Amino acid sequence: MKITILGSGNVATHLGKALFKAGHCISEVYSRNLANAQALALLLNAKAIDNLASLADDADIYLIAVSDHAIETVTSQLPSTLRGIAVHCSGATSIDVLGRFEQYGVIYPPQTLKKENDTQMAAIAFGIEGYPSATEDLLHQLVHEFAPNSFRCNSQQRLALHTAAVFANNFTNSLFQISYELLQAQGLPFDLLHPIMQETVQKATQHEPRTVQTGPAQRGDHVTIEKHLNFISEKPNWVKIYQQLTEEITSKKGN
Incomplete structure (x- = not known):
């Protein structure tokens, strides 16, 4: 051709x-x-x-x-x-x-x-x-x-795929950067998170992601959530992201 x-x-x-x-x-x-x-x-x-x-x-x-x-x-x-x-x-x-x-x-x-x-x-x-x-x-x-x-x-399905890819790739990478900066500020290496990052991706490819969700939002651990929010309080954007993702995780509980 x-x-x-x-x-x-x-x-x-x-x-x-x-x-x-x-x-x-x-x-x-x-x-x-x-x-x-x-x-x-x-x-x-x-x-x-x-x-x-x-x-x-x-x-x-x-x-x-x-x-x-x-x-x-x-x-x-x-x-x-x-x-x-x-x-x-x-x-x-x-x-x-x-x-x-x-x-x-x-x-x-x-x-x-x-x-x-x-x-x-x-x-x-x-x-x-x-x-x-x-x-x-x-x-x-x-x-x-x-x-x-x-x-x-079709075009609608392709747009859904493109949007989903932004969540799975671009947004996830942005969250990795936040994690990197949090650790760097305390003199800790980012590779401490490599095992949990790899495990998270592996589980997400083998299960419906919500069924393997973990963390304080999933547990309803409000004490830990408040500690985290106070710790990042000088970063308003991070606070918003943390709160919105916490709400999203909480909303999926029991579904």
């Missing part, structure tokens, strides 16, 4: 490499920054361009792997008569943004991808959506070549 990649960042790089390794022809790589396009094109044996007006019109797929806020800008510059399938990679952007094309779809990886990391794409379950149904079938088959756990989902 002949594929044009619009974008040269993290997602474009990983998807480009996976598709190239699967035997597909990456014909062009577009970026507003020609040097960035050239760097990725060199890896994929493709032509680098920095002007959408010069885009070839014979690709089977136009993979729009740019930031969410840039998707509409890029798609608006593509001809509506595009014969190939227009595909974006966003979790939070509806498929409808591509509705002016005859064939369109979404390939969304619920995973943090970095150029410098050697991510195992086969372990990622991509969310696949396409219109018409034959296009979805084709995209599903394409992604299954390098990511066999991928599945079909």
